[in-house]
Every structure is written in C-alpha cells, then in structure tokens.
Amino acid sequence: xxxxRSSKTRGFxxxxxxxxxxxxxxxxxxxxxxxxxxxxxxxxxSGVDMxxxxxxxxxxxxxxxxxxxxxxxxxxEKNKTxxxxxLRYMTVQMKQKNENARGxxxxxxxxxxxxxxSTSAGVTLPPGVYFSPTYSTxxxxxxGSGGDMLGQDVTRLAGKGQTAVYYIxxxxxxxxxxxxxxxxxxxxxxxxxxxxxxxxxxSRSKDGVIPSDFDSQRRPAAAxxxxxxxxxxxxxxxxxxxxxxx
Numbered sequence: 001x002x003x004x005r006s007s008k009t010r011g012f013x014x015x016x017x018x019x020x021x022x023x024x025x026x027x028x029x030x031x032x033x034x035x036x037x038x039x040x041x042x043x044x045x046s047g048v049d050m051x052x053x054x055x056x057x058x059x060x061x062x063x064x065x066x067x068x069x070x071x072x073x074x075x076x077e078k079n080k081t082x083x084x085x086x087l088r089y090m091t092v093q094m095k096q097k098n099e100n101a102r103g104x105x106x107x108x109x110x111x112x113x114x115x116x117x118s119t120s121a122g123v124t125l126p127p128g129v130y131f132s133p134t135y136s137t138x139x140x141x142x143x144g145s146g147g148d149m150l151g152q153d154v155t156r157l158a159g160k161g162q163t164a165v166y167y168i169x170x171x172x173x174x175x176x177x178x179x180x181x182x183x184x185x186x187x188x189x190x191x192x193x194x195x196x197x198x199x200x201x202x203s204r205s206k207d208g209v210i211p212s213d214f215d216s217q218r219r220p221a222a223a224x225x226x227x228x229x230x231x232x233x234x235x236x237x238x239x240x241x242x243x244x245x246x
Contacts, residue, residue, distance in 0.1 A: 047129035047194040048224045051090070052234055054123065055168070055192070058092045059232050061119055062170040068095040068177075070116060070167040073131050074157060086199055086208050087131035087166065091122030093155065116155050128196055130209045133166055135193040135223060141246045142188040149178045149190040168192070174232045187230045193243055196222035215240060 054071055062069040074089045093116040125131065138149040151167045168190060171177050178187055197220065200210035211220035223243045227235040237243045 043126040043129050044194065044196050044222055044224055047125045048226065048236065050123055050125060051131075051192055051194060052226050052236065054090045054092065055226065055228060055234060057120065058168075059170050059174045061092055061094055062172055063174040065094060066172045068169060068171055069093065069119075070151075070169045072118075072122075072155065072157070072165045072167050074160070074163050074165045087133070088125040088129070089122055089157075090125070090131075091118050091157065092120045093118050093167075118158055122157075125194065128198065128212070129194050130197065130207065131166070132193050132195045132207050132209070132220070132223070134206050135195070135220070135243065136166075136191050136225070138191070139189040139227070139246050142186075149188060151178055168228060170232060176228050176230050176232050189227050189229045191225055191227055191237065191243065193223055193225035193237070195220040217244075219244060 058069045058071040061067075070093045072091045072093055073087050074091075075086050095114050096117050133150060136150055149168075151169060152164070153167060154162055154164050157163045157165075169177050176187055176190065178190075195206070195209060195211055196213075197209040197211040199208060201208065202210070204210050204214075206220065211222065213221040215221045219240070221240060223240055225237045225243055227237055227242075229235070
C-alpha cells in the first residue's frame with residue numbers, strides 16, 4: 001500500500017510575520033538615517049565648493065577688469081524680512097566709478113565716488129546650509145591688523161532693493177583687502193565658514209540658525225569653509241579643527 005504525503009506546507013505564524021516586519025522597519029529607519037546624514041554631508045560639501053567658486057569669480061573679475069570687487073553674502077533670496085540672518089545668497093559686485101577729469105572711468109580708486117553693481121546672477125547655498133559670520137573669523141597668529149576682517153554694508157541687490165550684507169573685497173590685482181584693516185598694517189587671512197542646521201532662535205542658535213549637531217565645546221559640528229589669504233589665494237577648511245583653530 002502506498003503512503004501519500006500531504007503537499008501542504010507550513011505557513012508563517014502571526015508572531016513570525018510581526019518579527020519580520022519589525023526587522024524591515026528597523027532596516028528602513030537605519031537606511032533613511034544614513035541617506036539623510038549623507039545628504040547633509042553632500043550639502044555642506046557643495047556649499048563649500050560654491051563659496052570657493054564665488055570667491056574665485058570675485059577675484060578673477062577684479063583682475064580682469066582692473067577694479068575693486070566684492071563677494072556679497074546676503075540673506076536668503078526668498079526671505080523678505082529686514083534682518084540679515086539666514087545668509088544663503090551670494091553674488092559678485094564690482095565698483096563702477098564715475099567719470100573722472102580725464103573723461104574715463106577708473107575702478108581702482110575705491111575711495112572715490114561710484115556705485116557697486118552686481119556682475120553675476122548670484123547663487124544660493126544648498127537647503128540647510130548657511131553662512132556663519134560668528135565663526136568666519138580672521139587668523140590670529142598672522143602679523144597684521146587682526147580683528148574682524150569681514151566687511152558689512154548696505155547695497156542694492158537685484159530683486160531685493162537695499163540690503164544689509166556681509167562681504168569680502170579684492171583690489172584690482174586680486175588681493176584680499178578690507179576697509180576694517182588698519183592702513184598701516186597688512187590684511188590678515190580670513191575664514192569663510194558655512195554650517196549645517198535649521199532656522200531657529202534660543203541659546204542653541206548661532207546667526208539665527210540651530211546647528212544640526214555640536215562638538216564637545218558646543219560649536220557646530222557640521223562646519224566647513226575656506227581660508228582667503230591676503231594674496232587672494234584660497235585654502236579649504238575641511239575639518240572642524242581647521243575651522244575653529246589657527
């Protein structure tokens with residue numbers, strides 16, 4: 001007599017299905033966290049690259065037109081409030097001089113009459129990335145004017161009208177200069193720093209931005225930038241140690 005085996009197979013129990021679903025949920029959460037952190041890192045890296053590119057453009061414009069230029073850093077182009085926090089918009093301006101006695105225009109005399117006009121459409125930093133005046137400090141060990149080398153002014157920007165801005169300035173030779181510097185001393189190198197975070201206020205806020213993370217000294221952990229030397233040359237600040245320490 002032949003014995004027939006049942007073709008039925010044992011299915012998953014409800015408990016087993018719940019365990020599998022829980023494991024899948026944990027894996028999806030971990031993957032989302034990795035992708036989110038990776039996105040933040042790329043955003044910060046992209047912000048640094050954009051900052052460096054705009055500095056190079058400002059310097060090249062100065063050298064190519066034999067005039068003074070500025071890299072302008074202003075509030076978010078879509079932010080219509082009157083404060084100058086949430087700094088994400090960057091553009092280049094050059095000094096257009098009035099006609100002199102010889103009937104020509106000269107942009108090399110920055111102290112003379114004239115206006116600053118934008119030479120580019122400008123760019124906006126990636127979402128969640130902001131320029132930080134607080135951490136954009138000058139190098140302390142260099143012999144020179146010291147203090148804050150980052151300029152502040154009010155200038156007209158396309159589509160924004162008169163706007164309070166931060167800036168760095170280059171002379172007609174492409175050298176980094178600043179009105180804040182003592183004329184008898186040399187300009188010192190200046191950090192330009194971007195941080196990752198979100199808009200907010202309170203004790204954890206810096207420049208109207210709450211950093212996404214902090215280091216052991218309560219400084220933004222996700223911070224990178226560049227260093228602009230008096231010659232106009234640029235070095236990248238790829239670690240927080242370089243951002244905060246001379």
